[in-house]
Amino acid sequence: MQVKINxxxxxxxxxxxxxxxxxxxxxxxxxxxxxxxTMLEHDYLATTSVKEGDxxxxxxxxxxxx
Amino acid sequence: xxxxxxxxxRYSRHILLPEVGGKGQxxxxxxxxxxxxxxxxxxxxxxxxxxxxxxxxxxxxxxxxDLSNLQRQIxxxxxxxxxxxxxxxxxxxxxxxxxxxxVTYEDRLIAKNALELIRGYDVVIDGVDxxxxxxxxxxxxxxxxxxxxxxxxxxxxxxxxxxxxxxxxCYRCVFKNPPPPGLVASCQEAGVIGVLAGxxxxxxxxxxxxxxxxIGRPLTDRMLDFDARRTSFREIKTRRNPNxxxxxxxxxxxxxxxxxxxxxxxKQAKVEA
Numbered sequence: 522m523q524v525k526i527n528x529x530x531x532x533x534x535x536x537x538x539x540x541x542x543x544x545x546x547x548x549x550x551x552x553x554x555x556x557x558x559t560m561l562e563h564d565y566l567a568t569t570s571v572k573e574g575d576x577x578x579x580x581x582x583x584x585x586x587x
Numbered sequence: 588x589x590x591x592x593x594x595x596x597r598y599s600r601h602i603l604l605p606e607v608g609g610k611g612q613x614x615x616x617x618x619x620x621x622x623x624x625x626x627x628x629x630x631x632x633x634x635x636x637x638x639x640x641x642x643x644x645x646x647x648x649x650x651x652x653d654l655s656n657l658q659r660q661i662x663x664x665x666x667x668x669x670x671x672x673x674x675x676x677x678x679x680x681x682x683x684x685x686x687x688x689x690v691t692y693e694d695r696l697i698a699k700n701a702l703e704l705i706r707g708y709d710v711v712i713d714g715v716d717x718x719x720x721x722x723x724x725x726x727x728x729x730x731x732x733x734x735x736x737x738x739x740x741x742x743x744x745x746x747x748x749x750x751x752x753x754x755x756x757c758y759r760c761v762f763k764n765p766p767p768p769g770l771v772a773s774c775q776e777a778g779v780i781g782v783l784a785g786x787x788x789x790x791x792x793x794x795x796x797x798x799x800x801x802i803g804r805p806l807t808d809r810m811l812d813f814d815a816r817r818t819s820f821r822e823i824k825t826r827r828n829p830n831x832x833x834x835x836x837x838x839x840x841x842x843x844x845x846x847x848x849x850x851x852x853x854k855q856a857k858v859e860a
Contacts, residue, residue, distance in 0.1 A: 583739035
């Protein structure tokens with residue numbers, strides 16, 4: 522199935538948002554997750570399925586400034 | 588308030604703009620902007636806002652200029668090494684534009700002083716280098732209902748995000764809490780391409796001026812991410828989060844507090860362990 526991850530169309534396997542994170546080796550603590558422009562609570566990463574055409578954003582913390 | 592002939596010449600390229608004009612330039616001259624952190628982001632923001640004729644610029648920073656800062660913190664020059672950044676910053680701002688009133692605070696922004704400080708300004712610019720301070724600035728701006736222009740830089744990536752409290756998404760609508768200590772690089776060890784501070788800091792200054800002028804479309808409800816390697820910008824839509832612990836429907840944060848400071852040593856210890 523095809524989904525858009527951070528703006529790029531990608532062919533993915535797996536059922537949940539957490540599966541996507543795991544496949545990309547991303548620690549869930551390091552990102553805020555948006556699914557179709559709505560913030561997804563971390564508690565629901567494992568129970569939220571991804572569907573064809575979904576838009577997923579993994580927003581990394583960006584901290585510097587000095 | 589009337590401009591002198593000299594001021595009319597100094598700000599003529601602004602006054603020529605129909606969106607600014609004499610009226611807008613007066614708004615800029617009356618505005619008060621607080622820059623938290625006189626470092627990478629704060630430097631270009633302060634210089635451009637000074638050049639633009641902002642009436643009052645508040646600078647808060649507790650550090651002194653260090654040799655490793657000069658690669659990007661353009662408020663500070665080689666002879667400033669070891670001097671407080673707010674002192675060095677004030678000198679550069681006033682040399683550029685003596686019209687600007689610079690108020691300096693050689694201090695850290697903490698829960699105890701944040702609200703009182705922020706209340707005295709129209710717009711706040713986040714130019715700090717750590718998450719506890721970024722979250723505190725966001726919280727204080729939401730409580731004080733002051734617009735915030737958030738900025739962040741790391742390695743080759745930068746981000747700008749404007750918050751108009753209670754009207755647009757705040758930082759906690761997206762990131763509920765700081766990352767667990769030691770997990771995300773934000774300290775000295777990560778590195779940053781110096782010019783990125785200029786790019787992101789000047790976008791922050793642009794946003795602050797637009798807010799004061801009341802023109803255009805602010806960078807609210809969208810994060811602007813910049814990738815210097817590809818020279819590409821990307822917008823990520825955001826919106827107010829009903830579950831936001833700060834400005835959501837059932838807020839759990841009802842007063843200011845300081846998050847635990849980050850510890851670079853902790854990360855180091857983990858790597859060695």
